[in-house]
Amino acid sequence: MKRIERMIALTEILISHPNELLTLGFFADRFDTARSTISEDLVAIKESLTLTDKGNLDTISGAAGGVKYLPGIGREEAKDFLTSLAGNLNAGDRTLPGGFLYMSDILYNPIIARKLGLIFASVFRKRSPEAVITIETKGIPLALMTADALGVPAVVVQHGNKVTEGSSVSINYISGSSKRIQTMSLTRKALGTGKKVLIIDDFIKAGGTAKGLIDLMQEFDAKVVGLGILMEDTLWNNSRLVEDYLALLQLEIDSSKGRTFVKANDPKMM
Template sequence: MKFRRSERLVDMTNFLLDHPGQLISLTFFSDKYSSAKSSISEDLTIIKETFEQRGIGTLQTIPGAAGGVKYIVDIKEEEARQFIEELCSVMSSPDRLLPGGYLYMNDILGRPQMVNKIGRIIAASYANKKVDVIMTMATKGIPLAYSVANHLNVPVVIVRRDNKVTEGPTVSINYVSGSSKRIQTMVLSKRSLATGSNVLIVDDFMKAGGTLKGMVSLLEEFDATVSGIAVLVESENTEERLVDDYLSLLKLADIDEKDRKIHVTFGNYFSS
């Protein structure tokens, strides 16, 4: 089937967006559209320029016989800043305040468009790093983890607090919760993570960072490398932070339960 150029550009763009980080040869596109490689190269140049102008991402060209192009996700700083400002406003609503100073976040984590944008912002920060797997802790971090994984085109592994018979043999460790100082257990299936993997840890909320530090320790059992740690919200009022190198989009600066006021500001995303 012969494609008109306009059809080819639309179809190529859609294919690239559906396969982020995947090396695609010019031969593949040439055969797919029954077009000369020179025409495909011109089309890719147009797509690359449009992606970069719109802040969608870029196309990375790999030369040589085994080369091709990769779509790398990105986001303009202005777009990210505007969205994070919106999140700060949404998170500051007094209606989110729960007994004990906790915040209700399930509505945010249940909105596909919002979670997709959060995932894109995080993914763009690690798009040029080696990431083989996204790791998160069950359960609230799961939507964010899958969103980031979708933008980086990598699998997700989920750490749990108890064994599941359906996961087969597992590796478990004990860790100290940063906030409660209690000893807890986390478990990961042996089959879920290959030895030596490069892992990006993603979670929804960080207080002292005990759970995140526990996941880092768990990764040591797999001889894995931590590519980074990213959270949606970090708590500012913490005496001792158990992890140092991390990315946060929002910071919970203060909660006044008496007056029902929540102060949420930018995390370290623009300063990290």
């Protein structure tokens, strides 16, 4: 195998095994090549990933060491993507009665959801979350793609109890916008205790659901290291129940004209 062919194969293996530690011995055996040669190839691949803002190749030294591909996205690419996404959401008749915006086709598009997950992962990776938490249902694709990019489990909080989930913890919370008392629950086996968690959701108004998720995490002795939201409703900016969060998009509602306008925020990569 020529070097260029081997490097393409190496890159494909790394990208298809994100966040997984792969040893030099694994690659040397796979390509029947000296470890020193593989090491040189990986240095070149790492430089290429850095130049193209496609993530990073983390090197772990020692007998049990190796390399690990950490997926990511550059700030400029993320800004351009969010601007394009906002334009997509502004096109056509997406405004629904009650000031809602139709986004299901966006949220369940794997190409879009995957890139949004990369943005959230790039922002919050340094906080080392051990799980990504969301509440059913529309936040699930975002949380799953974020968890995949981070290499951690995705955990879904449910509305109410389900017998098939076993023993669970439930709390009541007040919806910040409607002021209604609602219930959310999470099975004890889904998360464990003492984890560092990242909360991801699709939309935030007054923040009642987000605050409920944060309160629920306290029942598991979990530390919330970040809160990522796809879209925030600017109408509630001065009366939101949570403050420390990152929203990728802003929604402005013109009730007099029955229209909505979406604009992109700066993802502020860390």
